[in-house]
Amino acid sequence: MASLPQILTANRLRDGDVVYWRGGSWVTSLADAEVFPDDPSAEAVLKAADAFVKGREVVNPYLFDVRIAAGEIKPVKEREIIRAAGPTVRPDLGKQSLGKWAYDV
Amino acid sequence: MYRYDEFDARFVKERVAQFRYQVERRLSGELTEDEFKPLRLMNGLYLQLHAYMLRIAVPYGTLSARQLRMLAHIARKYDKGYGHFTTRQNIQFNWPKLVDVPDILDDLATVEMHALQTSGNCIRNVTADHFAGAAADEIEDPRPIAEIIRQWSSLHPEFSYLPRKFKIAVGGAAHDRAALKFHDVAVEIVKNDAGETGYRVYAGGGMGRTPYVGHVVGDFVAKTDILAFLEAVMRVYNQSGRRDNIYKARIKILVNALGPEEMRRQVEREFAEIKTGGTLEVPAEEIARITDYFAPPKFEPLSDASPEFEAARNADANFRAWSDINLSTHRAPGYSIVTISLKPIGGVPGDASHEQLDALADLMDQFGIAEIRVSHEQNLVLPHVRKKDLPAIHTRLAELGLATANAGLVTDIIACPGLDYCDLANARSIPIAQRLSERFADLKRQRDIGELKIKISGCINACGHHHAGHIGILGVDKKGVEFYQLQLGGSGAEDASIGEILGPGFGEHEIVDAVERVVDTYLEKREGSERFLDTVRRLGLEPFKERAYAGWAFHI
Numbered sequence: 001m002a003s004l005p006q007i008l009t010a011n012r013l014r015d016g017d018v019v020y021w022r023g024g025s026w027v028t029s030l031a032d033a034e035v036f037p038d039d040p041s042a043e044a045v046l047k048a049a050d051a052f053v054k055g056r057e058v059v060n061p062y063l064f065d066v067r068i069a070a071g072e073i074k075p076v077k078e079r080e081i082i083r084a085a086g087p088t089v090r091p092d093l094g095k096q097s098l099g100k101w102a103y104d105v
Numbered sequence: 106m107y108r109y110d111e112f113d114a115r116f117v118k119e120r121v122a123q124f125r126y127q128v129e130r131r132l133s134g135e136l137t138e139d140e141f142k143p144l145r146l147m148n149g150l151y152l153q154l155h156a157y158m159l160r161i162a163v164p165y166g167t168l169s170a171r172q173l174r175m176l177a178h179i180a181r182k183y184d185k186g187y188g189h190f191t192t193r194q195n196i197q198f199n200w201p202k203l204v205d206v207p208d209i210l211d212d213l214a215t216v217e218m219h220a221l222q223t224s225g226n227c228i229r230n231v232t233a234d235h236f237a238g239a240a241a242d243e244i245e246d247p248r249p250i251a252e253i254i255r256q257w258s259s260l261h262p263e264f265s266y267l268p269r270k271f272k273i274a275v276g277g278a279a280h281d282r283a284a285l286k287f288h289d290v291a292v293e294i295v296k297n298d299a300g301e302t303g304y305r306v307y308a309g310g311g312m313g314r315t316p317y318v319g320h321v322v323g324d325f326v327a328k329t330d331i332l333a334f335l336e337a338v339m340r341v342y343n344q345s346g347r348r349d350n351i352y353k354a355r356i357k358i359l360v361n362a363l364g365p366e367e368m369r370r371q372v373e374r375e376f377a378e379i380k381t382g383g384t385l386e387v388p389a390e391e392i393a394r395i396t397d398y399f400a401p402p403k404f405e406p407l408s409d410a411s412p413e414f415e416a417a418r419n420a421d422a423n424f425r426a427w428s429d430i431n432l433s434t435h436r437a438p439g440y441s442i443v444t445i446s447l448k449p450i451g452g453v454p455g456d457a458s459h460e461q462l463d464a465l466a467d468l469m470d471q472f473g474i475a476e477i478r479v480s481h482e483q484n485l486v487l488p489h490v491r492k493k494d495l496p497a498i499h500t501r502l503a504e505l506g507l508a509t510a511n512a513g514l515v516t517d518i519i520a521c522p523g524l525d526y527c528d529l530a531n532a533r534s535i536p537i538a539q540r541l542s543e544r545f546a547d548l549k550r551q552r553d554i555g556e557l558k559i560k561i562s563g564c565i566n567a568c569g570h571h572h573a574g575h576i577g578i579l580g581v582d583k584k585g586v587e588f589y590q591l592q593l594g595g596s597g598a599e600d601a602s603i604g605e606i607l608g609p610g611f612g613e614h615e616i617v618d619a620v621e622r623v624v625d626t627y628l629e630k631r632e633g634s635e636r637f638l639d640t641v642r643r644l645g646l647e648p649f650k651e652r653a654y655a656g657w658a659f660h661i
Contacts, residue, residue: 014132015202016156056131059138059152077585079524082533083154087525089453089535093185093200094155 004065004076006042007033008049009083010058018083018095019058021045026058029095030073030084035066106169106476107252107398109217116259117214120221124148125207132204145203147227148210149220153528156200160223161213165233165251165275166194166479170466173477175216177462183209188462190447190455192519192570193272194232194479195223199526221259226267228258228339232274234282235480238401239442239488241434245294245302247277249396250331253387254292257332264339268346269354271339272311284481284597286310286319287573289356290338297325304331308338308368309360312567316603317357320365322372328392330376333385337375341368402475402489407439409492417496424499426548427510432495441495443487444480444512445502450546451539454520455483464505472498481570482519484512515557515624516542519570523563523580524587530563532580532587533613537561540617545624554624557637560595573597575638576620577604589616593623593649594641602642607650619653626652 007030008021019026020033027033036042042063049061065076075081086094109117124144131141145151149160161176168176176196180188183205184198191197201209213219222229231251238246254273258264264271274283277294285291291307304326310319326334342356345363360368379385418425433442445465447455465485469477472494478486485507490498502508511517518541521527523534538561545551560574564581571577577592588610595604611619624637626649631640641649 011152011156013138014204016152016200018155053138054134056134078582078587079154079530082524086155087535088533089525089539 003039005035005037005068006039006063007035007066007073007075008042008045008061008063009033009080010049010052010061013056013059021049021061024048026052030075033073035068035073036063106167107164107248107395113217114214117217117219117221120148120219121207121210121214124210128203128207143225145206146224147221148206149223150201150203150206151224151528153199153526154524155526157203157206158526159198159201159206159209159220160191161196161198161218161220162223162230163194163196163218163479164230164255165237165248166235166481167237167248168477168479169216169475170469170477172216172218173462173466173469175212175218177459177466179209179212180459180462187456187458189453189522190457190479190483190485192481192483192521192568193230194235194481195230196479197522199522224270226269226271227265228254228261228267228271228273231255231258232272232283232288232481234276234278235478235482235486236282236433236442236488237277237478238399239435239440240278240280240282241436242280243278243436244296245277246396246399246401247275247283247292247294248399249392250292250294250304250328251275252395252398253332253392254335257335264343267339267343268348269351269356271342271356273335279599281597281599281601282480284570284573284601286601287312287316287570287597288319290335291319292331292335295325303327304334306331306334306338308372309357309365310601311355311357312570312572313355314352314565314567315355315358316567316572317361318601318603319357320360320368322360322365322369329386329389330380332387333379334372334376336385337372337379340375340379341371345371401437402473404437404440404489405491407437407491407493409438411439411492411495413493414495417499421496423503423508423510424496426552427499427508428495430510430514430552431512435489437489439492441490441492443490443495443498445485445487445507446509446511446517447484447507448511448517448538448542449506449509450516451543453535454518454538457485461505461507464501465507468498468501482517484517510548511551513556513558514551515545515554515559516551518542518559518561519574520561521563521569523561523569527563527568529566530580531565531582532563532589534561534563534569534578534580537578537580537589537613537616541620544617544621554628555634555636557624558597559620570597571595572603573601574604575636575641576623578616578620581610583610587613589613591616591619591623591653593646594638596638600638605646607646607653609654622652622655623649 306323307319520538524530562569592604
């Protein structure tokens with residue numbers, strides 16, 4: 001079975017904010033994240049993230065699966081949907097409050 | 106209230122300075138995340154789904170107005186304007202920045218608070234009956250011994266690297282309001298036949314993936330011997346508790362593997378040895394000194410009948426309902442214990458805004474109330490309130506959105522943060538609590554249902570105490586979809602029991618209906634004034650199961 005596209009995420013060390021990889025740096029919105037179509041490209045970028053861990057920019061980088069529908073990224077796991085948006089019980093908090101990102105869970 | 110002595114103050118200050126330096130070293134790259142993580146956890150700092158989370162200890166659930174104001178200040182200045190009270194009488198802030206945490210801890214130290222031992226494999230914050238010192242049925246205030254245990258267990262060199270975390274609770278009345286039998290160790294204040302006060306000690310209770318009700322390991326431990334006895338329990342655990350498997354590392358696994366009798370034998374052997382040394386005897390004068398800190402306020406000589414209170418009950422139906430439901434009997438005539446519900450209909454259980462925290466502190470000052478308590482049921486408690494002040498207090502609480510009349514009723518739901526915040530969760534808890542609270546919002550119906558404790562956890566770790574719920578709900582993840590298992594018949598009180606799973610899990614949009622069908626079954630089948638829990642115990646699961654799964658295609 002072909003693997004799903006993947007995204008690389010981490011938390012920023014200084015403030016804990018959720019960040020995503022895009023072209024060699026980190027962005028705060030899932031909509032701006034770079035999507036890796038296959039395992040080799042995803043694994044390569046996970047390895048590249050090591051330099052940012054050593055450089056104290058991020059902690060705990062990992063890959064997660066997404067689906068792309070109508071050009072929109074949707075994580076497979078609810079955990080990543082909530083991480084990308086904020087608590088579903090407080091739409092005024094987290095990234096969703098910036099108007100950038102909101103998902104129906 | 107307990108006040109720090111010079112050693113406490115210096116110790117906390119030193120720890121904050123140490124942590125500030127550790128954060129600096131982390132940010133400069135001197136420490137890796139692997140090296141830093143255990144250090145931040147020792148200071149109550151987690152990394153959760155969206156951000157860091159700081160868990161602050163509220164020893165035995167007691168706070169002053171000054172401390173409440175400091176929590177409001179922290180919520181405002183460093184966080185997003187609110188805090189979350191937990192099932193272990195702590196408060197959590199969900200959005201602090203790592204770089205701010207040393208300043209937060211410095212601010213906390215100015216009001217004699219800290220976040221030490223709120224995480225990690227050590228003896229955690231010691232919890233106590235939230236009605237301590239006020240309840241009419243109390244033998245003795247449990248907080249002095251909780252404080253003695255806190256001092257003994259803080260940075261105890263032998264118990265800083267236990268096989269797993271270790272939770273201790275203390276109760277002072279026959280009615281257990283502290284979920285004693287679900288703790289690693291619990292101390293219950295009891296009287297013997299000679300009328301002397303001592304301690305019954307339980308060990309091996311717990312929730313999580315393998316729930317157990319604790320066993321008595323000491324029937325009547327003398328007051329001066331309590332630390333020696335607890336140290337004996339800890340030594341047996343530290344020596345024989347499993348370190349090879351995180352899921353089998355809690356003391357409950359050891360107690361149940363050895364059997365309660367063998368556990369008792371080993372504890373008694375250690376106890377005898379420690380006693381021979383005589384080093385851990387708590388001097389009676391030290392017990393007296395610490396007890397003095399918890400002396401009750403000077404109660405005014407009041408009549409228990411208060412005309413102001415009765416007049417307000419007659420004039421205001423809301424006040425009458427609230428006073429029926431949220432007040433408990435105080436030991437002193439003319440006084441009452443007030444439960445301030447943090448469960449508004451449709452709200453997030455346990456959350457309080459900085460405005461509410463500040464306003465509560467003002468209310469305490471205005472009415473001369475020195476302490477407020479955090480309950481493990483995620484509510485707040487004003488322990489000593491003159492009955493004649495209750496109408497004015499109720500009016501103010503109502504203005505603050507804190508006068509929900511539901512203490513102990515079906516909408517007074519415990520819920521862990523769940524997948525909305527927690528890195529460990531498999532499913533959301535809070536939205537289920539909100540939908541249930543909305544479904545049962547009608548107060549007349551709630552009062553008809555009577556005492557019913559619903560407890561919800563978003564994963565098997567059971568922070569939402571689902572095993573001890575009259576109705577327990579456990580969120581699970583089935584191939585990326587949230588499902589909710591229903592358990593019935595648990596109790597965290599003196600009649601402790603573990604709920605039994607009803608059957609297959611319900612979907613997010615089915616669980617509220619299923620709970621309602623279970624409650625309706627109770628209403629049909631109860632006899633007399635039987636509580637929900639008693640009906641479940643009398644009838645077993647079958648009638649509830651039948652109704653809960655009515656219309657399901659599979660054979661039950």
